[in-house]
Amino acid sequence: MLRVSNVTCAxxxxxxxxxxxxxxxxxxALILRGPNGIxxxxxxxxxxxxxPALAGEVDHPADEVAYASHADGIKTALSxxxxxxxxxxxxxxxxxxxxxxxxxLADLRERIAGTLSAGQKRRLGLARLGVIGRKVLFLDExxxxxxxxxxxxxxxxxxxxxxxxGGVAVIATHIDLGITAPxxxxxxxxxxxxxxxxxxxxxx
Amino acid sequence: MIALLLRDLRLAVRAGGGFGxxxxxxxxxxxxxxxxxxPQTELLSRIAPGILWVASLLxxxxxxxxxFALDFEDGSLGLLATSPLPLxxxxxxxxxxxxxxxxxxxxxxxxxxxxxxxxxPEAYKYLLLSLLLGTPALSxxxxxxxALTVGLRxxxLLLSLLxxxxxxPTLIFGAEAxxxxxxxxxxxxxxxxxGMITAxxxxxxxxxxxxxxxxxxx
Numbered sequence: 310m311l312r313v314s315n316v317t318c319a320x321x322x323x324x325x326x327x328x329x330x331x332x333x334x335x336x337x338a339l340i341l342r343g344p345n346g347i348x349x350x351x352x353x354x355x356x357x358x359x360x361p362a363l364a365g366e367v368d369h370p371a372d373e374v375a376y377a378s379h380a381d382g383i384k385t386a387l388s389x390x391x392x393x394x395x396x397x398x399x400x401x402x403x404x405x406x407x408x409x410x411x412x413x414l415a416d417l418r419e420r421i422a423g424t425l426s427a428g429q430k431r432r433l434g435l436a437r438l439g440v441i442g443r444k445v446l447f448l449d450e451x452x453x454x455x456x457x458x459x460x461x462x463x464x465x466x467x468x469x470x471x472x473x474x475g476g477v478a479v480i481a482t483h484i485d486l487g488i489t490a491p492x493x494x495x496x497x498x499x500x501x502x503x504x505x506x507x508x509x510x511x512x513x
Numbered sequence: 514m515i516a517l518l519l520r521d522l523r524l525a526v527r528a529g530g531g532f533g534x535x536x537x538x539x540x541x542x543x544x545x546x547x548x549x550x551x552p553q554t555e556l557l558s559r560i561a562p563g564i565l566w567v568a569s570l571l572x573x574x575x576x577x578x579x580x581f582a583l584d585f586e587d588g589s590l591g592l593l594a595t596s597p598l599p600l601x602x603x604x605x606x607x608x609x610x611x612x613x614x615x616x617x618x619x620x621x622x623x624x625x626x627x628x629x630x631x632x633x634p635e636a637y638k639y640l641l642l643s644l645l646l647g648t649p650a651l652s653x654x655x656x657x658x659x660a661l662t663v664g665l666r667x668x669x670l671l672l673s674l675l676x677x678x679x680x681x682p683t684l685i686f687g688a689e690a691x692x693x694x695x696x697x698x699x700x701x702x703x704x705x706x707x708g709m710i711t712a713x714x715x716x717x718x719x720x721x722x723x724x725x726x727x728x729x730x731x
Contacts, residue, residue, distance in 0.1 A: 357595050360731040376595040380588025384520070386527035391520075398516030399596050441596075 310335045310477045311356075311445055316365035317500070318348065318355040324363055324500040325351055331493060335444075338467065338478040338488060343495035349481035350379070352495070353447045356479065369477075375443035377451060381434025385423030389414060389433055392422050393440055400441040411466050412436040413459065427454040435463055439470070446471065446478040452486065464488050514602040517593070521610035531576050535615040536622060539572035543626040554631045561630035562640070562691035569619045569644060570680050573651040576615055577676065578669040580607050580659040581726070590663070594730055600723035608649075608656040608719070616648030632695065639694030643707060647687040650711040654679045657718045660725040682710055 311333040318326050325348035333339045341349050355362050357376035383392055397404045409415040412432045417425065422433065431454050438446060452460050464486045467478060472488075480486070525532040546564050550557055584590040593603055623644055624637050632640065658676035662668030690703035 354591075359591060359594060372597060374595060376592065378588045378591050380586075380591070382584075382587055382589030382592040384524060384587070384589070386524055386530060387520070391523070395516055395520045396592075396596075399593070399598050401597070437592075 310369065310475075311479070312366075312368040313356065314366050314368075316352075316355065316367060317363040318351050318360070319363050320348065320351045326495060326498045327364075327500045329365070329495075329498050333477050333479065335475040335477060336472050338472060338480060338490035340486070340490050340492045341479065341481040341495060342483075342492050347495045347499060349495060350449050353449050353479065353481055357447045369445050373444040374447070375438060375441055375445070376447045376449075377434065377438060378449050379453065381430055382437070383422045383430055383433055385421070387422055388418070389420055389422055389425070390418050392433060393436060396437045397440040400443070402440055402442045404440050408436055408439045411439060411462065411470070413462055428456055428459060431455055432459055432462075435466075439466060444476045446476065446480075448478060448480045448482075450482055451480060452482060452484055460484070460486065514598060514606045517598065517603055517606040518610050521607065522613060525610065525614040531579060532614050533618070535572040535575050536618040538575050539568050539619050539622065540626065542568040542571065543629065547629060558631040558633055558695070561627060561632040562636065562688045562695060564630060565623055565627060565632075565640065565691070566643075566647075566684055566688040569616075569623070569648065570651065570677070570684055572619055573611075573615050573648065573655060574673055574676060574680075576611065577655040577659050578662070578672050580611055580656055581663040582659070582668070585663050590726070591730060594726065600726050601719045604656055604660065604719045604722035604726070605715075607659075608653045608715075611656060612649050612652035616644075616652050620644040620648055632691075635697060636691050636695035639700050639704070640691045643687045643690040643700075643704060646704060646707045646711055647683050650683050650707075650714045651680060653711075653714040653718050654683075657722045657725070660722045660729065663726065663729050683707065686710065 314330050316329045317324055329352065331339060341352065343349055353376065354360050356367055357374055359376065393408070394404050409418060412435060414432060414436060417429060422430065425433065435451055451463060455463065468488050471478060524530050543564060547557055581590060584593065594600055620641065623640055627637060627640055655676055658672050661675060662672045665671065686703045686707040690700040690707060693700040693703060
């Protein structure tokens with residue numbers, strides 16, 4: 310469902326990862342591993358189409374991609390319900406009724422998002438993935454600031470709802486999510502330091 | 514697009530949203546001018562069109578840096594860029610939301626302030642008409658400027674320097690329409706040119722804004 314062939318991605322004009330290839334089939338997840346700064350975020354942003362790849366190709370079904378960054382994109386002046394229904398509207402989806410229990414947000418529905426704790430905000434950010442109904446997810450450290458219980462909630466949703474219905478996820482994480490998925494260590498793909506990529510910075 | 518427009522309007526009226534800031538600034542600037550110039554009704558009524566237009570330019574400028582900066586900081590801009598809503602649509606929705614929260618209240622308040630500056634009675638309808646035609650261009654051009662400076666720390670000053678020169682044609686034809694109206698001349702030409710600027714910027718700038726955002730989000 311997702312095919313990545315010989316992708317080289319760059320940050321600030323300098324290639325960080327080269328020649329990455331992998332396939333992820335429907336119902337499968339792939340976990341990206343690697344030390345800080347190896348380029349997990351850059352790779353995910355490239356896959357999600359936020360930045361162009363220097364080389365290689367990314368094939369996935371059109372209009373099925375969603376990206377979740379470090380930042381949750383939560384508006385602190387809006388309530389939890391308003392935040393979620395905004396994203397549901399943007400993606401033209403209804404807000405499913407069970408989303409509140411899935412991410413343990415039922416008691417927080419009317420709260421202003423600015424008053425939530427870091428972990429609660431993160432749960433709200435992850436619940437966004439549940440309302441937008443996209444099949445190919447690129448998740449950048451989805452479990453930051455979540456407690457053990459919330460990590461379980463998220464892993465259960467990923468396993469039972471998303472992957473079980475034929476979805477795909479590429480996840481960069483440092484912890485053990487407790488889902489069965491192949492892992493890809495990015496360290497061997499690190500670009501050689503002298504490899505100069507196409508850059509337009511020379512004119513600045 | 515409508516969802517984004519409604520969200521931005523809702524955010525603007527919530528705490529810290531800045532709704533009415535531009536309007537309050539406009540009121541204060543226009544009230545300060547008679548105090549500075551002194552009680553010379555004839556002089557005031559001559560400079561009134563220019564003052565009203567310059568004040569609305571500055572008031573529109575005041576809230577521009579919020580258009581994309583807040584969404585950039587909390588990550589929703591990146592999420593919007595990967596959503597099914599095209600960035601061109603997002604740019605248009607943002608500009609419209611800015612106009613509804615800034616340009617429209619300015620336009621509606623301007624006649625009351627024209628009274629304060631003893632604007633010629635014949636000029637009121639042209640003041641209203643020229644602001645109604647011209648302020649959408651201010652919002653659209655400003656949205657483009659905001660996209661250029663998104664991601665820059667303290668980009669507000671740079672934004673003003675980039676955007677104010679682009680506001681010059683709007684200012685010239687807007688103030689000219691009101692002045693001609695006040696002098697009893699035919700302001701149609703200036704109004705048509707003003708409308709052309711607005712139509713042109715709404716036709717072109719959403720695409721330019723979206724391209725700029727894509728580059729800045731890399």
